[in-house]
Amino acid sequence: MSTRGWDVPADLAKDPATIPDPATTPVPEELRREIEAHMALYPDTRSAALPALAAAQRVHGWCSPEAIDQVACVMGVTPAELDAIATFYDMLETEPVGEHSVYVCTNISCSLRGADELHAAIRDAAGDDQTFNVRAFECLGACDIAPMASVDGVYVGPLSVADVPQLLDDIRSGRDVLPDKQLAKRPCADVEANA
Numbered sequence: 001m002s003t004r005g006w007d008v009p010a011d012l013a014k015d016p017a018t019i020p021d022p023a024t025t026p027v028p029e030e031l032r033r034e035i036e037a038h039m040a041l042y043p044d045t046r047s048a049a050l051p052a053l054a055a056a057q058r059v060h061g062w063c064s065p066e067a068i069d070q071v072a073c074v075m076g077v078t079p080a081e082l083d084a085i086a087t088f089y090d091m092l093e094t095e096p097v098g099e100h101s102v103y104v105c106t107n108i109s110c111s112l113r114g115a116d117e118l119h120a121a122i123r124d125a126a127g128d129d130q131t132f133n134v135r136a137f138e139c140l141g142a143c144d145i146a147p148m149a150s151v152d153g154v155y156v157g158p159l160s161v162a163d164v165p166q167l168l169d170d171i172r173s174g175r176d177v178l179p180d181k182q183l184a185k186r187p188c189a190d191v192e193a194n195a
Contacts, residue, residue: 017080020073027070031059035074045075049085053092062093090137097133100171102126103150106136109143114160118147121161125168132171145183155183 034055038048052075056067063086065079072079086092091103104110104119119136126132140155142148148157151171156178159167163178170177179185 017078019076019078020069022073025069025073027074028059031055031070032074035071039075046077046081048075049077049082050089050092053082053086057092061099062096064096093133098129098131099133100131100152101133101150102152102167102171103135103137103140105138105140105142105146105148105150107139107143110147113146113158115147117161118149118159118164121164122149122167125164132168142183145181148183151177156181157183 035048035052038051038055039045042048049071052071053063053068056071057063060067063082068079068082068086072082075082083094086094102122104115104122106115106119115136119134123134126134137150140148140150142155142157145155145157147159148155149159149167150156151167154177156167159178159181163181167178169175176182
């Protein structure tokens with residue numbers, strides 16, 4: 001992944017970046033409320049940039065220029081400030097992607113247990129289906145269920161290549177993905193942990 005524009009020099013003849021005008025930047029009311037709720041949690045409202053961009057991504061499917069303008073408008077910052085954040089973080093998409101995200105952890109713990117083969121198998125099985133956004137992810141922080149993946153935000157594992165057909169079938173049919181392998185459904189000593 002590369003940051004957009006790193007190889008393009010600044011155009012010093014351009015006017016400085018401005019905050020989008022609320023009168024000309026329509027923001028869906030539910031998105032506005034969510035962004036404002038996130039901003040209320042921080043003494044410096046700029047700290048709400050990540051959850052605000054994640055909210056806009058849920059609404060738009062990706063951090064499109066329109067989505068970034070809407071967040072910038074509500075937060076009172078320039079779109080460039082948010083674009084810099086969106087291009088830095090892996091879980092924020094800056095190009096259109098399929099509606100279902102399958103992130104396969106390929107960090108060392110998962111890789112040693114077959115994550116690279118798992119990733120290839122999922123990519124091959126998904127083929128040209130544009131509803132899937134299948135990609136390797138550096139670390140999802142669930143080494144105890146290696147190899148694992150995040151499927152639309154649900155952690156599943158340990159996985160094998162044999163799980164791939166069921167995983168994709170569950171996603172396509174709208175079923176709970178591999179319920180017996182979901183991290184949140186594993187027994188835990190803390191009864192509140194998976195609530």
